[in-house]
């Protein structure tokens with residue numbers, strides 16, 4: 001059994017509660033994550049689900065250290081990153097990447113797609129940047145000519161491909177994917193998810209996949225964490241969790257889930273992982 005990529009213990013996050021800001025003095029804190037314990041196994045996709053405001057994004061942002069936890073420990077690949085300063089985080093940053101929800105606002109409108117993808121490569125002092133950008137575009141199925149285009153010249157799905165290309169340009173160990181298809185139409189969603197699934201498999205990525213769409217999580221993720229009001233109510237392998245949810249909240253969440261929003265062909269297709277582990281018929 002290999003060690004998990006992330007080991008999180010007693011994770012608490014408290015942030016200033018601006019709704020209760022007094023006219024003078026300190027803003028009171030509100031506890032958003034209330035002591036979470038979980039591991040993220042290597043080279044697999046973990047789904048994070050739960051109602052709006054349950055703390056999914058806060059959890060994700062603590063993993064990539066966009067937020068500094070208030071209590072507890074976050075261990076990444078045997079490094080305690082809980083309170084590391086930016087300078088000591090820097091060498092780890094290339095392994096902690098993020099695909100944003102809205103590529104329209106996360107891509108700089110004044111820079112070409114090529115220079116957007118090149119930025120993290122240059123920042124990390126890598127050689128052959130041009131070649132690597134070409135590789136990154138090919139990886140996400142975009143033509144090379146897109147390197148000279150700007151974000152407004154791309155469709156929503158193409159923009160999200162650029163977001164993925166940028167996040168994966170440095171071959172990271174971990175990728176946070178927070179509601180990455182929520183702005184896209186049904187068939188484009190399926191294409192982006194197929195791409196993420198294939199690349200996660202090929203590049204042996206560990207992915208935290210935040211989504212409100214349970215049918216997508218069920219299809220894509222090997223294990224699931226269910227959040228409610230800043231706590232984990234249930235976590236476990238996807239099959240077990242959907243077949244026999246233990247916590248009433250999980251049951252409620254599954255029961256309340258409306259019809260899938262996603263392309264039924266994709267939902268019915270075989271996940272990459274299974275394809276790999278199952279020998280071909282007659283073999």
Ligand SMILES: Nc1ncnc2c1ncn2[C@@H]1O[C@H](COP(=O)(O)OP(=O)(O)OP(=O)(O)O)[C@@H](O)[C@H]1O
Pocket residue numbers: 015016017018030032050051052053054055056057058059212
């Ligand atoms: N910077 C912040 N300052 C204060 N409160 C915050 C901040 N960010 C989030 N919160 C609060 O923390 C709680 C959890 O927010 P979070 O964004 O993690 O939830 P979420 O599960 O990602 O929700 P959604 O599904 O709507 O994206 C919410 O009540 C939110 O209002």
Ligand SMILES: [Mg+2]
Pocket residue numbers: 056057058
């Ligand atoms: Mg969120």
